[in-house]
Amino acid sequence: MFQPWNKLEDLKNECDTYAESFHKVKLHLTEALKYHEKLEELQEAFEAAKQLVQECLDKAQKRESQDDPDNPIGVENIEAGEAMQDFKDLSDKNNIQEIDVSEMIGQLNMDQKRVFDRIITTIQSDNSILRLYVSGEGGTGKSFLIKTVTCWIKQNLEKDTAVSAPTGIAAFNIDGLTVHRLLQLPVEHGHTPKYRKLSDHVLPILRTKLKDVILFIIDEVSMISNLTFMYIHLRLCEIFDTSDCDDGWFGKKHILLLGDLLQLPPVREDFIFANFSKEKIDKYFGCLGVANLWTTLFNYDELTINMRQKGDGSYRELLSRVRIGLLTKSDSDILQKRKISFEGDSFESRLNELCNFINNMTSDTVCLLPTCHMCDVLNAAMLSRISSKEIVLVAEDTVKCSPYVKKKVLKVLENNDEDNSKTAGLSKRITIKIGAKVMIRRNIDATLGLVNGTIAQVISIVQDISTDRVESIKLLLPSGSEYLIQRVSVKFEVMDRVYVIREQFPLSLSYGITIHKSQGLSLQNAIMDIDNSVFSHGQIYVALSRLTSLDGLHLINFDPSSITASEEAIIEYNRLKRLNNAETKTISLVKERYRRIKDVLWAVPKIVNSIQESHEKESIFPKVLNEMHVNSLQLYVQNTIV
Structure with missing residues (x-):
């Protein structure tokens, strides 16, 4: 029991943290309570110790996030600074001041010109704020419209436009950043996080770098959920301090949304236009009512002239x-x-x-496939055709916890090997070869095209001679330039308050990519x-x-x-x-259902692979029996999937 004359450090009891020490003795104390004559006194001491440990943990967490001597400005500050530098670099890269905007405006078709005039007129007005959603099928020239608007604002108003999209490759295609990176929105792989305000160190960084932005553009809004949309509003109000202002929505900034609602919907979330359920309001906001920003605030316009397939x-x-x-x-x-x-x-x-x-x-040529499993099968087959030696990139994980907890953590990590959405998108093992086609899985440098979704080719590796550890990988980018990519470090939670720091190359094979990754490509x-x-x-x-x-x-x-x-x-x-437009033609709902056509199967379904692997691990089954089971299952799948 802790006494006033004890040292606070004694609470650690030779453990790394106060929490570990507390849990180490907790079971013994609980058992002793059954027999000790001073039951009430011990119970009070137990609760006091628990409170003291929590206070120490809270102080340590506060020091870690704000005053860590090894990292005085914190990881979040570095990420925010890098994002704002990318924002500036993208503007510099495009040489906006040297572009002939008049020529660009002359190239706008009738639809684009109408929308352009509407945007510019509203932005120039002192009495209104632009809150506009522009719809358009794939190929109707939304990207060119974005660039024209951005250049006009820079040259004529000497102000900035912040351009963003939900995915890295979509953002790169419009010379922007992902909306999460631009606004430093919370990201947790595998589930939707609660909204977190910016730290006292990060907030001034964004305020300073975004102070000249008058228009925020978000493309591919079909993939933006209503929850992320609300987070965007909250973040802009936080950055520009408009929470208590009249009509202070979205930081009182002009907002332009583009995209097609009939393209890919948000992953595991509701459409941007959907009302919040009571469960979501209670879980994420903890208040009685949340406004539907989409239906309340935004006007509508549409691009109808297709430019991508204009020759077909x-x-x-x-x-x-x-x-x-x-x-x-x-x-x-x-x-x-x-x-x-x-x-x-x-x-x-x-x-x-x-x-x-x-x-x-x-x-x-790109191969677009509906599932990750099909991509894995094709990527492995294509890699096997390359004659060069296999290079296995093994992630380096750091876990700071007691040996007992560490065993559990390693077991969880082993179970998550096939699902890198639970390990911040970085796989434990990546197998590549010289000449292999790979995809970058992190936003590294938007100005060079090094964004999540960029496809490149491995041309060489740099190894430590003494350890054979791969230090860097040279990639040939689509632009023809070469880049040495290194490991990135990410931190993710595997158990309650237990974190892993993983260092790994942000790469995956890319002969086959998912259709979701392709949205925004031409x-x-x-x-x-x-x-x-x-x-x-x-x-x-x-x-x-x-x-x-x-x-x-x-x-x-x-x-x-x-x-x-x-x-x-x-x-x-x-x-x-x-x-x-009350007279416009609407879309009829299609009720007709088409006859299903049996697939020509080329990738062994995952369920068959799993059963085959489990049989191979059980020595009581002879190999011939395993092959009989698998062959039967394959025939079953081929004959019944219709």
């Missing part, structure tokens, strides 16, 4: 129907003709044929599998609309029944159209 009118019209979940027999016949012909009748032979097909395509050639594995509304439309023409499309599978559009998004889209 029939394909453009096909995409417009696919967008709303409609498919004619003629459309289906056209897409069926784009399918790759497979001769093999097994997973292995078809996968081999697919790899051959990819190798015969141009180097800029491609000349692509191989796609739009089959029974498609799991999200708008997924097929996003994949198909990446291409500039039908000639560049090659399909592994095509299932008409997987072409769907969100009924919620269509209803909201129609509401907005009527709000803007």
